[in-house]
Amino acid sequence: LTDLICDLDGVLYLGSEAIPGVAEAAARFRGAGGRMLFVTNNAGRTPAQVADKIRDVAGVEASTEEVVTSAMAVVGMTSPADDPVLVVGEAGITEILGDAGRSFTDDPRAARSVVVGIDRGIDYQRIARAAEAVRSGARFIATNLDPTIPVESGLLPGAGAIVAAIQTASGFEPEVAGKPYRPMRDVVRRRFPGPAWLIGDRLDTDIAMAEAEPEWTSILVLTGATREPPSDHPSDLVVAGFPEAIELILAQGGVRRA
Numbered sequence: 001l002t003d004l005i006c007d008l009d010g011v012l013y014l015g016s017e018a019i020p021g022v023a024e025a026a027a028r029f030r031g032a033g034g035r036m037l038f039v040t041n042n043a044g045r046t047p048a049q050v051a052d053k054i055r056d057v058a059g060v061e062a063s064t065e066e067v068v069t070s071a072m073a074v075v076g077m078t079s080p081a082d083d084p085v086l087v088v089g090e091a092g093i094t095e096i097l098g099d100a101g102r103s104f105t106d107d108p109r110a111a112r113s114v115v116v117g118i119d120r121g122i123d124y125q126r127i128a129r130a131a132e133a134v135r136s137g138a139r140f141i142a143t144n145l146d147p148t149i150p151v152e153s154g155l156l157p158g159a160g161a162i163v164a165a166i167q168t169a170s171g172f173e174p175e176v177a178g179k180p181y182r183p184m185r186d187v188v189r190r191r192f193p194g195p196a197w198l199i200g201d202r203l204d205t206d207i208a209m210a211e212a213e214p215e216w217t218s219i220l221v222l223t224g225a226t227r228e229p230p231s232d233h234p235s236d237l238v239v240a241g242f243p244e245a246i247e248l249i250l251a252q253g254g255v256r257r258a
C-alpha cells in the first residue's frame with residue numbers, strides 16, 4: 001500500500017479547470033491499492049465542499065474524510081481559552097471551528113483570538129476590527145500564508161495577502177496553521193503516520209512541508225504556482241504534472257522511499 005499526500009490547487013485543477021489526465025492517473029493509483037489524502041492550505045471551502053470540487057472538477061474519486069484543510073490545523077492549535085474567535089474568512093473556517101466547539105464574535109474588544117484565512121468578501125471594516133482585536137491582545141492565527149491561488153487565468157490573491165494587511169495594521173506577526181508548519185503536519189501524520197509521497201506545486205508550502213518530514217518523498221509538479229524547474233532542487237523529484245508523478249510512483253512498484 002502506498003500513501004499519497006496530494007495538494008489540490010495547481011496540481012489537480014486550476015480554478016474550475018482540471019489538469020489534463022488527473023482523473024485517469026488517480027484511478028490507476030487507487031486501482032493499485034494506493035491511499036490518498038487531499039491536503040490544501042485553502043480554507044475557503046469545507047472538507048465536504050472540497051471533496052465535491054475534486055469529484056466535479058477533477059473527476060477524481062474523493063471522500064470528505066480524505067480531505068484536510070488548514071482550518072483543521074487551526075482546530076488543533078486552539079482551545080476554549082481562545083473563545084470567542086473573530087474570524088476573517090469563509091464557511092470553510094467557521095464551520096470547522098464551530099464543529100470543534102469554538103464560539104465567535106465580531107467585537108474586537110471581546111475576541112480572545114483572531115483566525116484569518118481566504119475571505120473573498122473582505123472589506124476595510126473587517127480588516128480594521130481584526131487588527132484592533134490583535135492590538136488588544138487577541139491571539140493572531142493565520143490559516144496559511146500562500147501569497148496567491150493559481151487559477152485558469154493566472155494568480156489570485158491568497159490568504160497571505162489578507163494576513164499581511166492585518167499584520168501591517170496591527171504590528172503583530174501571526175502563528176500559522178497550514179503548510180509547511182507543524183499544526184498541518186500533525187493533522188496529516190495522524191492519518192498517514194508512516195512513509196508517504198507528497199505531490200505539490202509550491203516550494204514554500206508543499207515541498208517545504210515534506211522537507212520537514214524525513215519519511216515523506218516530495219514530487220514538485222510544474223502545472224501551478226511553479227512553472228520552471230527550480231535551479232537548486234529542494235524537492236526530491238520534479239515532473240511535468242500529476243499524471244507523470246503517479247506514473248513515477250507506480251513505476252517504483254508502489255514501493256515507498258524511506
Ligand SMILES: [Mg+2]
Nearest residue numbers: 007009010201
Ligand atoms: Mg497548490
